[in-house]
Amino acid sequence: MQPEANFLTRNQKDILKARHRHERDKRLCDRIKSILLLEPV
Template sequence: MQLKANFLTRNQKDILKARHRHERDKRLCDRIKSILLLDEGWTCPQVAHALLLDDDTIRHYYKIYSEDGKEALLNLNYTGKVCWLSQNQLDQLKIYVKEEAPHSAKQVINFAKDRFGIYSGSDSIV
């Protein structure tokens, strides 16, 4: 998919570059760089190769930006799972992790299973 270069205005480029300079989330930086590189005339495969991403991901970023703008591009739309532990249980878990320094997530899951009787088939407790 070859996109038309120079689809961004000077102001849009400046805004994206400024946001990139201050952004700490690598995923959002990759989204910004994708749009800037596409604007320079890079192809989706070239951008994907440079950023170690998939061609379809780059196309998706372009689609989001072209249809809904910068704010939509920079919204990750991620919501975490509901925690199965009470605040008291979380506090106990934090103490366990701090004192025991477990070497794997499995150890933490086993602690929660043994201590609180909380377990899911996917081993996801928090």
């Protein structure tokens, strides 16, 4: 089994995390969180 490749750069993850913290629209927060959760640790 091959390790999964990251599809987000570190900078992109940081931007999404900051956007998630400051976003008021909870539907958009859910979408951002789902993208972040797809990224392997």
